[in-house]
Amino acid sequence: MPGLFQAEGIVLKSRDYQETDRLLTVLTRTHGKLEAIVKGVRKPRSSLRNGTQQLCRSRFLFYAGKSLATVTQCEVQDIYGPLRQDLKRLAYAYYLVEIADGVVMPGQVNEAMYLLLQHGLEALGELEPALVARAFEARTLKLLGLAPRLEACALCQGELKGNGRVAIAPASGGALCPECRGHQGREYLVSRGSVKTWQQLNRLNWSYLKRLQVNPLLMGELGEVIPAFLEYYLDRRLRSRAFINEIGGDNFDGAGKNRPVAQAPGT
Ligand SMILES: [Zn+2]
Incomplete structure:
Protein backbone atom coordinates (compact mmCIF):
# COMPACT_ATOMS: atom_id res chain seq x y z
CA MET A 1 0.00 0.00 0.00
CA PRO A 2 1.58 3.34 -1.00
CA GLY A 3 2.44 5.80 1.74
CA LEU A 4 5.06 6.73 4.33
CA PHE A 5 6.08 4.39 7.10
CA GLN A 6 8.80 4.27 9.72
CA ALA A 7 10.84 1.20 10.53
CA GLU A 8 14.09 0.26 12.20
CA GLY A 9 16.20 -1.97 9.98
CA ILE A 10 19.59 -3.50 9.25
CA VAL A 11 21.02 -3.04 5.76
CA LEU A 12 21.79 -6.52 4.46
CA LYS A 13 22.87 -5.51 0.97
CA SER A 14 23.64 -2.29 -0.83
CA ARG A 15 24.41 -2.06 -4.53
CA ASP A 16 24.81 0.79 -6.99
CA TYR A 17 21.72 1.60 -8.96
CA GLN A 18 21.46 3.97 -11.93
CA GLU A 19 23.63 7.11 -11.88
CA THR A 20 23.67 8.17 -8.26
CA ASP A 21 21.28 5.84 -6.43
CA ARG A 22 21.66 2.68 -4.40
CA LEU A 23 19.37 -0.27 -4.06
CA LEU A 24 19.21 -1.71 -0.56
CA THR A 25 17.91 -4.94 0.93
CA VAL A 26 16.83 -4.06 4.46
CA LEU A 27 15.69 -6.43 7.17
CA THR A 28 13.28 -4.34 9.21
CA ARG A 29 12.03 -5.16 12.64
CA THR A 30 8.35 -4.54 11.93
CA HIS A 31 7.90 -4.57 8.15
CA GLY A 32 9.85 -7.63 7.11
CA LYS A 33 12.59 -7.77 4.50
CA LEU A 34 12.25 -5.19 1.78
CA GLU A 35 14.07 -3.63 -1.16
CA ALA A 36 14.40 0.11 -1.16
CA ILE A 37 15.97 2.74 -3.38
CA VAL A 38 18.07 5.53 -1.92
CA LYS A 39 17.99 8.35 -4.43
CA GLY A 40 21.08 10.49 -4.99
CA VAL A 41 22.99 8.78 -2.18
CA ARG A 42 26.21 8.57 -4.18
CA LYS A 43 26.38 12.36 -4.50
CA PRO A 44 29.02 13.70 -2.09
CA ARG A 45 26.70 15.62 0.18
CA SER A 46 23.81 13.20 0.53
CA SER A 47 22.48 13.11 4.07
CA LEU A 48 21.40 9.51 3.54
CA ARG A 49 24.94 8.23 3.04
CA ASN A 50 25.88 7.02 6.52
CA GLY A 51 22.75 5.25 7.60
CA THR A 52 22.28 3.35 4.37
CA GLN A 53 25.67 1.60 4.27
CA GLN A 54 25.71 -2.17 4.33
CA LEU A 55 25.72 -3.51 7.94
CA CYS A 56 24.19 -0.38 9.42
CA ARG A 57 21.28 -0.42 11.78
CA SER A 58 19.16 2.66 11.23
CA ARG A 59 15.78 4.15 11.76
CA PHE A 60 14.26 4.69 8.34
CA LEU A 61 11.40 6.64 6.91
CA PHE A 62 10.28 4.80 3.78
CA TYR A 63 7.90 5.79 1.10
CA ALA A 64 6.21 2.70 -0.28
CA GLY A 65 5.78 3.11 -4.03
CA LYS A 66 3.88 0.75 -6.29
CA SER A 67 6.78 -1.66 -6.69
CA LEU A 68 9.78 -0.49 -4.64
CA ALA A 69 10.08 1.50 -1.44
CA THR A 70 12.20 4.66 -1.30
CA VAL A 71 14.27 5.75 1.68
CA THR A 72 13.32 9.34 2.39
CA GLN A 73 15.10 9.78 5.75
CA CYS A 74 17.36 7.73 7.96
CA GLU A 75 19.01 8.05 11.32
CA VAL A 76 21.92 5.78 12.26
CA GLN A 77 21.50 3.66 15.38
CA ASP A 78 24.61 1.50 15.13
CA ILE A 79 27.33 1.22 12.50
CA TYR A 80 28.94 -1.76 14.31
CA GLY A 81 32.28 0.04 14.32
CA PRO A 82 34.38 -2.80 15.84
CA LEU A 83 33.39 -5.07 12.93
CA ARG A 84 34.62 -2.62 10.32
CA GLN A 85 38.15 -2.48 11.74
CA ASP A 86 38.84 -6.20 11.66
CA LEU A 87 38.71 -8.32 8.51
CA ILE A 247 41.27 -16.09 5.79
CA GLY A 248 41.64 -18.95 8.30
CA GLY A 249 38.79 -17.60 10.37
CA ASP A 250 36.65 -20.63 11.11
CA ASN A 251 39.39 -22.28 13.03
CA PHE A 252 38.92 -21.38 16.65
CA ASP A 253 42.57 -20.52 17.21
CA GLY A 254 42.83 -18.85 13.81
CA ALA A 255 45.80 -21.01 12.92
CA GLY A 256 44.74 -22.50 9.62
CA LYS A 257 42.24 -24.58 7.72
CA ASN A 258 39.52 -26.73 9.24
CA ARG A 259 40.01 -30.36 10.02
CA PRO A 260 38.72 -32.85 7.49
CA VAL A 261 35.17 -34.01 8.13
CA ALA A 262 34.48 -37.48 9.45
CA GLN A 263 32.61 -39.64 6.98
CA ALA A 264 30.17 -42.40 7.76
CA PRO A 265 31.16 -45.86 6.61
CA GLY A 266 30.16 -46.40 3.03
CA THR A 267 29.44 -42.76 2.15
ZN1 LIG B 1 18.19 -45.22 15.83
Whole structure:
Protein backbone atom coordinates (compact mmCIF):
# COMPACT_ATOMS: atom_id res chain seq x y z
CA MET A 1 0.00 0.00 0.00
CA PRO A 2 1.58 3.34 -1.00
CA GLY A 3 2.44 5.80 1.74
CA LEU A 4 5.06 6.73 4.33
CA PHE A 5 6.08 4.39 7.10
CA GLN A 6 8.80 4.27 9.72
CA ALA A 7 10.84 1.20 10.53
CA GLU A 8 14.09 0.26 12.20
CA GLY A 9 16.20 -1.97 9.98
CA ILE A 10 19.59 -3.50 9.25
CA VAL A 11 21.02 -3.04 5.76
CA LEU A 12 21.79 -6.52 4.46
CA LYS A 13 22.87 -5.51 0.97
CA SER A 14 23.64 -2.29 -0.83
CA ARG A 15 24.41 -2.06 -4.53
CA ASP A 16 24.81 0.79 -6.99
CA TYR A 17 21.72 1.60 -8.96
CA GLN A 18 21.46 3.97 -11.93
CA GLU A 19 23.63 7.11 -11.88
CA THR A 20 23.67 8.17 -8.26
CA ASP A 21 21.28 5.84 -6.43
CA ARG A 22 21.66 2.68 -4.40
CA LEU A 23 19.37 -0.27 -4.06
CA LEU A 24 19.21 -1.71 -0.56
CA THR A 25 17.91 -4.94 0.93
CA VAL A 26 16.83 -4.06 4.46
CA LEU A 27 15.69 -6.43 7.17
CA THR A 28 13.28 -4.34 9.21
CA ARG A 29 12.03 -5.16 12.64
CA THR A 30 8.35 -4.54 11.93
CA HIS A 31 7.90 -4.57 8.15
CA GLY A 32 9.85 -7.63 7.11
CA LYS A 33 12.59 -7.77 4.50
CA LEU A 34 12.25 -5.19 1.78
CA GLU A 35 14.07 -3.63 -1.16
CA ALA A 36 14.40 0.11 -1.16
CA ILE A 37 15.97 2.74 -3.38
CA VAL A 38 18.07 5.53 -1.92
CA LYS A 39 17.99 8.35 -4.43
CA GLY A 40 21.08 10.49 -4.99
CA VAL A 41 22.99 8.78 -2.18
CA ARG A 42 26.21 8.57 -4.18
CA LYS A 43 26.38 12.36 -4.50
CA PRO A 44 29.02 13.70 -2.09
CA ARG A 45 26.70 15.62 0.18
CA SER A 46 23.81 13.20 0.53
CA SER A 47 22.48 13.11 4.07
CA LEU A 48 21.40 9.51 3.54
CA ARG A 49 24.94 8.23 3.04
CA ASN A 50 25.88 7.02 6.52
CA GLY A 51 22.75 5.25 7.60
CA THR A 52 22.28 3.35 4.37
CA GLN A 53 25.67 1.60 4.27
CA GLN A 54 25.71 -2.17 4.33
CA LEU A 55 25.72 -3.51 7.94
CA CYS A 56 24.19 -0.38 9.42
CA ARG A 57 21.28 -0.42 11.78
CA SER A 58 19.16 2.66 11.23
CA ARG A 59 15.78 4.15 11.76
CA PHE A 60 14.26 4.69 8.34
CA LEU A 61 11.40 6.64 6.91
CA PHE A 62 10.28 4.80 3.78
CA TYR A 63 7.90 5.79 1.10
CA ALA A 64 6.21 2.70 -0.28
CA GLY A 65 5.78 3.11 -4.03
CA LYS A 66 3.88 0.75 -6.29
CA SER A 67 6.78 -1.66 -6.69
CA LEU A 68 9.78 -0.49 -4.64
CA ALA A 69 10.08 1.50 -1.44
CA THR A 70 12.20 4.66 -1.30
CA VAL A 71 14.27 5.75 1.68
CA THR A 72 13.32 9.34 2.39
CA GLN A 73 15.10 9.78 5.75
CA CYS A 74 17.36 7.73 7.96
CA GLU A 75 19.01 8.05 11.32
CA VAL A 76 21.92 5.78 12.26
CA GLN A 77 21.50 3.66 15.38
CA ASP A 78 24.61 1.50 15.13
CA ILE A 79 27.33 1.22 12.50
CA TYR A 80 28.94 -1.76 14.31
CA GLY A 81 32.28 0.04 14.32
CA PRO A 82 34.38 -2.80 15.84
CA LEU A 83 33.39 -5.07 12.93
CA ARG A 84 34.62 -2.62 10.32
CA GLN A 85 38.15 -2.48 11.74
CA ASP A 86 38.84 -6.20 11.66
CA LEU A 87 38.71 -8.32 8.51
CA LYS A 88 37.90 -11.52 10.38
CA ARG A 89 35.01 -10.01 12.32
CA LEU A 90 33.76 -8.32 9.17
CA ALA A 91 33.80 -11.63 7.28
CA TYR A 92 31.71 -13.21 10.03
CA ALA A 93 29.34 -10.25 10.02
CA TYR A 94 28.69 -10.85 6.30
CA TYR A 95 28.12 -14.49 7.14
CA LEU A 96 25.42 -13.69 9.73
CA VAL A 97 23.84 -11.29 7.24
CA GLU A 98 23.84 -13.98 4.54
CA ILE A 99 22.06 -16.39 6.88
CA ALA A 100 19.44 -13.80 7.87
CA ASP A 101 18.92 -12.93 4.21
CA GLY A 102 18.48 -16.60 3.35
CA VAL A 103 16.05 -17.31 6.17
CA VAL A 104 13.67 -14.37 5.80
CA MET A 105 11.64 -14.24 2.60
CA PRO A 106 10.83 -10.87 0.97
CA GLY A 107 7.90 -9.22 2.71
CA GLN A 108 7.95 -11.70 5.57
CA VAL A 109 7.97 -10.16 9.06
CA ASN A 110 10.34 -12.00 11.36
CA GLU A 111 11.11 -9.93 14.41
CA ALA A 112 12.89 -12.78 16.18
CA MET A 113 15.36 -13.11 13.30
CA TYR A 114 15.84 -9.35 13.25
CA LEU A 115 16.71 -9.32 16.95
CA LEU A 116 18.96 -12.34 16.55
CA LEU A 117 20.91 -10.52 13.85
CA GLN A 118 21.08 -7.30 15.86
CA HIS A 119 22.43 -9.08 18.94
CA GLY A 120 24.67 -11.36 16.90
CA LEU A 121 26.37 -8.38 15.25
CA GLU A 122 26.81 -6.72 18.64
CA ALA A 123 28.31 -9.91 20.11
CA LEU A 124 30.68 -10.22 17.14
CA GLY A 125 32.27 -6.93 18.17
CA GLU A 126 33.51 -8.38 21.44
CA LEU A 127 33.46 -12.19 21.49
CA GLU A 128 35.30 -14.90 19.58
CA PRO A 129 33.73 -14.71 16.09
CA ALA A 130 33.56 -18.49 15.52
CA LEU A 131 31.69 -18.96 18.80
CA VAL A 132 29.24 -16.18 17.91
CA ALA A 133 28.69 -17.77 14.50
CA ARG A 134 27.94 -21.20 16.02
CA ALA A 135 25.51 -19.66 18.52
CA PHE A 136 23.87 -17.70 15.72
CA GLU A 137 23.48 -20.81 13.55
CA ALA A 138 22.13 -22.88 16.45
CA ARG A 139 19.54 -20.23 17.31
CA THR A 140 18.57 -19.76 13.68
CA LEU A 141 17.83 -23.48 13.47
CA LYS A 142 15.80 -23.20 16.64
CA LEU A 143 13.82 -20.25 15.29
CA LEU A 144 13.06 -22.24 12.17
CA GLY A 145 11.80 -25.09 14.35
CA LEU A 146 14.72 -27.21 13.17
CA ALA A 147 16.76 -27.63 16.33
CA PRO A 148 18.32 -31.08 15.97
CA ARG A 149 17.46 -34.03 18.18
CA LEU A 150 20.68 -34.63 20.08
CA GLU A 151 19.78 -36.46 23.29
CA ALA A 152 18.54 -39.63 21.55
CA CYS A 153 18.46 -41.14 18.06
CA ALA A 154 16.47 -38.81 15.77
CA LEU A 155 15.05 -41.76 13.84
CA CYS A 156 14.19 -44.52 16.33
CA GLN A 157 14.39 -42.46 19.57
CA GLY A 158 16.83 -45.13 20.76
CA GLU A 159 19.66 -44.53 23.15
CA LEU A 160 23.00 -43.24 21.87
CA LYS A 161 24.92 -46.03 23.54
CA GLY A 162 28.42 -45.86 24.88
CA ASN A 163 30.71 -42.93 25.51
CA GLY A 164 32.25 -42.75 22.08
CA ARG A 165 31.64 -40.28 19.31
CA VAL A 166 28.13 -39.49 18.16
CA ALA A 167 27.06 -39.57 14.52
CA ILE A 168 24.94 -36.61 13.42
CA ALA A 169 23.23 -36.47 10.04
CA PRO A 170 21.49 -33.32 8.79
CA ALA A 171 19.10 -35.43 6.72
CA SER A 172 17.87 -37.26 9.81
CA GLY A 173 17.39 -34.12 11.88
CA GLY A 174 19.89 -35.05 14.55
CA ALA A 175 21.94 -37.82 16.12
CA LEU A 176 21.86 -41.46 15.01
CA CYS A 177 22.20 -44.62 17.07
CA PRO A 178 24.56 -47.32 15.70
CA GLU A 179 21.61 -49.28 14.22
CA CYS A 180 20.27 -46.32 12.25
CA ARG A 181 23.60 -45.17 10.86
CA GLY A 182 24.64 -45.47 7.24
CA HIS A 183 21.41 -44.59 5.39
CA GLN A 184 20.92 -40.90 6.07
CA GLY A 185 23.40 -39.27 3.72
CA ARG A 186 26.37 -37.47 5.10
CA GLU A 187 27.17 -38.10 8.74
CA TYR A 188 29.42 -36.10 11.02
CA LEU A 189 31.15 -37.86 13.87
CA VAL A 190 31.47 -35.58 16.87
CA SER A 191 32.53 -35.98 20.46
CA ARG A 192 30.08 -35.97 23.37
CA GLY A 193 31.53 -32.63 24.40
CA SER A 194 30.48 -31.09 21.08
CA VAL A 195 26.95 -32.42 21.50
CA LYS A 196 26.80 -30.89 24.97
CA THR A 197 28.15 -27.57 23.71
CA TRP A 198 25.57 -27.51 20.90
CA GLN A 199 22.83 -28.01 23.48
CA GLN A 200 24.27 -25.16 25.52
CA LEU A 201 24.37 -22.89 22.48
CA ASN A 202 20.66 -23.56 21.98
CA ARG A 203 19.91 -22.39 25.49
CA LEU A 204 22.40 -19.71 26.47
CA ASN A 205 21.74 -16.07 25.88
CA TRP A 206 24.32 -13.68 24.52
CA SER A 207 25.52 -12.37 27.87
CA TYR A 208 26.24 -15.90 29.11
CA LEU A 209 28.05 -16.75 25.90
CA LYS A 210 30.96 -14.68 27.21
CA ARG A 211 31.51 -17.17 29.99
CA LEU A 212 31.30 -20.26 27.82
CA GLN A 213 34.69 -21.93 27.57
CA VAL A 214 34.94 -24.19 24.55
CA ASN A 215 38.05 -26.07 23.59
CA PRO A 216 39.32 -25.60 20.03
CA LEU A 217 38.78 -29.24 19.10
CA LEU A 218 35.06 -29.04 19.87
CA MET A 219 34.80 -25.71 18.06
CA GLY A 220 36.38 -27.37 15.02
CA GLU A 221 33.78 -30.14 15.06
CA LEU A 222 30.88 -27.76 15.59
CA GLY A 223 32.26 -25.50 12.85
CA GLU A 224 31.60 -28.31 10.41
CA VAL A 225 28.38 -29.86 11.61
CA ILE A 226 26.21 -26.86 12.58
CA PRO A 227 26.75 -24.97 9.29
CA ALA A 228 26.16 -28.25 7.41
CA PHE A 229 22.81 -28.55 9.17
CA LEU A 230 21.83 -25.04 8.25
CA GLU A 231 22.93 -25.44 4.63
CA TYR A 232 21.01 -28.67 4.35
CA TYR A 233 17.77 -27.03 5.45
CA LEU A 234 18.29 -23.80 3.53
CA ASP A 235 19.15 -25.99 0.54
CA ARG A 236 22.02 -23.73 -0.46
CA ARG A 237 25.68 -23.16 0.16
CA LEU A 238 26.47 -20.22 2.40
CA ARG A 239 29.01 -18.44 0.26
CA SER A 240 30.59 -16.31 3.00
CA ARG A 241 31.84 -19.50 4.63
CA ALA A 242 34.35 -19.96 1.85
CA PHE A 243 35.79 -16.53 2.49
CA ILE A 244 35.96 -17.16 6.23
CA ASN A 245 37.90 -20.35 5.53
CA GLU A 246 40.17 -18.53 3.13
CA ILE A 247 41.27 -16.09 5.79
CA GLY A 248 41.64 -18.95 8.30
CA GLY A 249 38.79 -17.60 10.37
CA ASP A 250 36.65 -20.63 11.11
CA ASN A 251 39.39 -22.28 13.03
CA PHE A 252 38.92 -21.38 16.65
CA ASP A 253 42.57 -20.52 17.21
CA GLY A 254 42.83 -18.85 13.81
CA ALA A 255 45.80 -21.01 12.92
CA GLY A 256 44.74 -22.50 9.62
CA LYS A 257 42.24 -24.58 7.72
CA ASN A 258 39.52 -26.73 9.24
CA ARG A 259 40.01 -30.36 10.02
CA PRO A 260 38.72 -32.85 7.49
CA VAL A 261 35.17 -34.01 8.13
CA ALA A 262 34.48 -37.48 9.45
CA GLN A 263 32.61 -39.64 6.98
CA ALA A 264 30.17 -42.40 7.76
CA PRO A 265 31.16 -45.86 6.61
CA GLY A 266 30.16 -46.40 3.03
CA THR A 267 29.44 -42.76 2.15
ZN1 LIG B 1 18.19 -45.22 15.83
